[in-house]
Amino acid sequence: MNRDDHLKNIAKFAGRMVHEIRALNAIGRFDINSVTEDFLIPILKLVFDCSDLQNMNRVQANFPAVDLGCTTTRVSFQVTTDGSSGKILKTVEKFHEHSLSKTFDRLYVLALTGKQASYTAKSLERAIAALTIPFSPAAHVIDLDDILARMRHLETAKLEAIDHYLASGWAKRDSQVKFREQLDKFLAFSTEKIEVEKTSRKYIPTIFVETHSTKEQMRLFANPLFFYRKIQDKFRNFGYDHLKPSFRIAGEPELVSELDVGLLSAAPATFAELGVWLDQVDQAIGVELAKVRPLSWWRETGEARYEPVNPESAGWKIAQFRLESAASGLTSRLIDARALISLIRNKIFLVTSMAGQGKTNFVCDLVENQFRLFEIPCLFIPARQLNGFTPGTRLFDYIKHNRYAPDGTKLHDYLTLFDQVAHDVEKPFVIVIDGINEVNDLISFNDELKAFCSAVSQYEWIKLVITCRSEFFDERFATVLDEPFAVHIHRVNDLRSEMTNHSKSRLLNAYFAHFRISGSLRGRAKAFLANDLLLLRIFCERHEGSDVGYVTDIYKGDLFVDYLRKKIDAFPPEHRTSALPTLFKIAVSMLAADDFSKLSVRNFTAQEQEVVRRFVEDDVILRREVDSEGLAGVGNLAISFTYDELRDFIIAYQLVDLADAQQAQALTEALAHLPGRPVYEGVFRYSYLLARRANKTAAIAACEAAPNFGEHFSLNVHLLPPAVQSSEDVARVKAILSDAGSARRRRRVALFLLHRHNTAESLNIALLIAHLNDLEDKGHAAFIQDIFGDLRDYDPLAWRRRVDKLVTDVGGDEGSRGLMQHTPEWLAFFLHAATHAGWMERERASALFREAGGAVNSAKALMLVRPARATAVQLLLADIAASEVAMA
Secondary structure, X not given: OOHHHHHHHHHHHHHHHHHHXXXXXXXXXXXXXXXXXXXXXXXXXXXXXXXXXXXXXXXXXXXXXXXXXXXXXXXXXXXXOOOOHHHHHHHHHHHHHOOHHHOOOEEEEEXXXXXXXXXXXXXXXXXXXXXXXXXXXXXXEEOHHHHHHHHOOOOHHHHHHHHHHHHHHHHHHHHHHHHHHOHHHHXXXXXXHHHHHHHOOOOOOOOOOOOHHHHHHHXXXXXXXXXXXHHHHHOXXXXXXXXXXXXXHHOOOOOOOOOOOHHHHOOOOOHHHHHHHHHHHHHHHHHHHHHHHHHOOOOOOOOOOOOOOOOOOHHHHHHHHHHHHHHHHHHHHHHHHHHHHHHHHOOEEEEEEOOOOOXXXXXXXXXXXXXXXXXXXXXXXXXHHHHHOOOOOHHHHHHHXXXXXXXXXXXXXXXXXHHHHHHHHOOOEEEEEEOHHHOOOHHHHHHHHHHHHHHHOOOOOEEEEEEEEHHHHHHHHHHXXXXXXXXXXXXXXOOHHHOOHHHHHHHHHHHHHHOOOEEEXXXXXXXXXXXXXXXXXXXXXXXXXXXXXXXXOOOHHHHHHHHHHHHHHOOOHHHHHHHHHHHHHHHXXXXXXXXXXXXXXXXXXXXXXXXXXXXXXXXXXXXXXXXXXXXXXXXXXXXXEOOHHHHHHHHHHHHHHHOOOOOOHHHHHHHHHOOOOOOHXXXXXXXXXXXXXXXXXXXXXXXXXXXXXXXXXXXXXXXXXXHHOOHHHHHHHHHHHHOOOOHHHHHHHHHHHHOOOOOOOOOOHHXXXXXXXXXXXXXXXXXXXXHHOOOOOOOOOHHHHHHHHHHHHHHHOOHHHHHHHOOHHHHXXXXXXXXXXXXXHHHHHHHHHHHHOOOHHXXXXXXXXXXXXXXXXXXXXXXXXXXXXXXX
């Protein structure tokens, strides 16, 4: 290619540049100008022979008059699309005003879209005359044609370099344009990963672990131009007018708000406008905080307290609390508003919590629903898929591994593009990395993650959402918080702790709907599942597609057996037979190592390791654990049980399985060794329950011979299925009810019986009523006190107030009609308790039964209580009977 070919190419590229700049400026895209400044540097270096030319705004923010400068050759350029006399005049005046002649001997104004034919304004002539460097509009106001003219005198090698540079730049530009055209496909390919998460059930649509406050935070973080109004809401009705009377009483000068109401009605439409608005609001908050915070209870460390004019005056003492209280509320609102501003400006949203708390569901729901609804560009990265890429460049390679991704040689090629996309749509480009703890090589990935976060933080509108299990983050990624970009991190420590009761109910319904389970949860069953997401997941997977009927209790042992059987049945035939023995081997190994939180499977056979891998992938039975650093951890897999109770169950199952009719040596030794360990209560519980169900006499004897068996029995009696309840259990229950020396056990067992209404079962509420009926006055009062008391009570009469509340609640529940919803046995207990209520509540209880007339359940309750030996009970019955006679 000869000189003419290079010149023709360069002219063609320059013409296209002018055309695109004009077109973009016409639609308000002036950001192209700043991009062009950087693009021109290599060309201007060659044309003007200034090898150290640089963007002066990177030397000093908002550098005046000059965009590009070379301090070696003392040549400077103002790059602009405005070639008017006014622009030239302004540039020259600024150059002179800031004494830039001390740095530069030459000033060129490069008018990208063309210059005027001449510049004859008198004001410009005067400004030029004031300069201490030579400046001629004819020579120093230039456009691209002038640069092309200069190029004709360049040596061929430089022309070739410019030609290649422009060709490469435009090829890159074309690739980016093509990418923009295919952006939807690029993003769609990314979010297709969501479907994989659905298949693996790591993400279950409709089951959104809704955490209201975290969801609100995410909305503001990811879509600030839509949700910035939340900041304005903080200032609605903000002011000090309501404090004027108190200030007057105190004799203090009144506070006056300087908040510009225009900020409350402002509607920023672009990132640039939003940034300016946030600065103004932040400044306004600072002004108001300086006034009100010294008067509040939320002063910063070292901040001076408000000094009243006359601290000893009666007026100040009268109004002080009111003023300080109101000031604290206002201060809190201002601090909250400032926190929302920080949230918008944060770059990284970090979610850490324990396993099974719904992190994947949370982010997948965001990507699939929230981000899609608001058309927020998003790249979703399941971190475990990074394991298929080369350590050190996993994230870059993952992004590149998309057929619609443009060619890129470094991470910043993509981040620049993502940032441009964000500016195009005026919405942040969000990158979601879910489950960074699932990357195999955590040590090297920690460094890679830091570099990635650092790179992202350099872009104004690229945002990063990261999820990680708490213990992995604390062990392997905590140093991320020491990096400079950590100031841009917003961390949510626990999703589940922020769930409301409404969210829990919604979650239960959603789980049942997703797993196509019909039926109804009540009482303990509902409480169990609503407060234990892992148990809920196990329950739903076990009963998927079935009708569970009316469930009032959860027998975990039965549930675990059915769940494990279902999981193992889903294994390939070649692994099915080794699945349970592998779990037993884990249990035995944990007992031998006396470590129940982590186990290395390095010494397991290949078959066993494959079984472990399958359970770990499922993440409900086994999970991966943080392994040791150094050589010991290389190639090793450390695991633990995901659900502690399932771990205890499997250990117990293995121990009971070893026992025969005559011997249970391993179980005996374990129960002797385990006290004090976190697994003890669980292993004991399930060992006893499993032994009872299987009627393994030796194992039952081993449990019943263990120290403190009575305590264990009272803790676990509710788990004994009716089918295995025996006369011995009835005797044990009666003994506990009669034991006045252990209030906790009595209360525990009494409340268990209170909810066992099926009198066909051996352990039922009739035992409780019979026991109450048999108590004399003193014993009766002590028993009711044990049931309604609490060891933490400081007030000795607190238990009586709880009895009063019970009567009030029952009476307030549609009066006597409320009695109809209870069984006769429960009403009999209610009568026993009401005898120890206050006078008014006893009268209320009496009235309830009187008003119930001859209702069957109330009449039967009165009959059940009639044998009672306690005087107070008989007096209440007499009072009810007398009232009925009087009414008749």
